[in-house]
Amino acid sequence: MNVIRTAIPDVLILEPKVFGDTRGFFMESYNQKVFNEAVGHDVHFVQDNHSRSAKGVLRGLHYQLPPHAQGKLVRCTQGAVFDVAVDLRHSSPTFGRWVGVELSAESHRQCWIPPGFAHGFVVTSDSADFLYKTTDLYAPECEGVVRWDDLAIGITWPDLGIAPLLSAKDVAAPVLAAARHFD
Numbered sequence: 001m002n003v004i005r006t007a008i009p010d011v012l013i014l015e016p017k018v019f020g021d022t023r024g025f026f027m028e029s030y031n032q033k034v035f036n037e038a039v040g041h042d043v044h045f046v047q048d049n050h051s052r053s054a055k056g057v058l059r060g061l062h063y064q065l066p067p068h069a070q071g072k073l074v075r076c077t078q079g080a081v082f083d084v085a086v087d088l089r090h091s092s093p094t095f096g097r098w099v100g101v102e103l104s105a106e107s108h109r110q111c112w113i114p115p116g117f118a119h120g121f122v123v124t125s126d127s128a129d130f131l132y133k134t135t136d137l138y139a140p141e142c143e144g145v146v147r148w149d150d151l152a153i154g155i156t157w158p159d160l161g162i163a164p165l166l167s168a169k170d171v172a173a174p175v176l177a178a179a180r181h182f183d
């Protein structure tokens, strides 16, 4: 597996080794030992999620606060998305900064988003299946949401030529300065 560090060093892009042959391909989509070595410490996943979205759907920016903060290992198994992580750790030198990466079924790329980050994505293909593992269970009482277009964060989302389609929760999300916060 190839490990690429992003501009926020704790956010990793992971490229599994893909074995292609006449039948198709094989890859280890998750290997606990290899993953823990890449991250540098033991990570324990407890929930797997799968969402399907049409082109232009934007989910985020979401996070959970302690005691149910979630690290997420995310990937796209059908279609393509632009995936974003925003550092919400107040003690971090990269607090408030974001990184974005294209994840697609074709590239098999995954992204590791540690606890302490908000996460979101927009679908850039006709539809996308998005799969992710989380390090804590869903806990809606700990949920935090930040506006996808908060100018203080300044995410450069891809221009799809259509308005993003958001959930009612995401439309009503506060800016970062007014959102529930870590620390």
Ligand SMILES: Cc1cn([C@H]2C[C@H](O)[C@@H](COP(=O)(O)OP(=O)(O)O[C@H]3O[C@@H](C)C(=O)[C@@H](O)[C@H]3O)O2)c(=O)[nH]c1=O
Binding pocket: 049, 051, 059, 060, 061, 062, 063, 072, 119, 120, 121, 137, 138, 167, 169
């Ligand atoms: C996230 C989640 C939602 N749900 C339910 C609640 C709700 O009725 C329905 C849809 O929930 P949401 O609208 O929050 O789904 P969605 O907007 O896809 O939320 C997800 O967005 C991405 C960006 C993330 O990072 C995830 O952690 C998660 O927050 O599914 C669960 O039962 N378990 C879960 O783990």
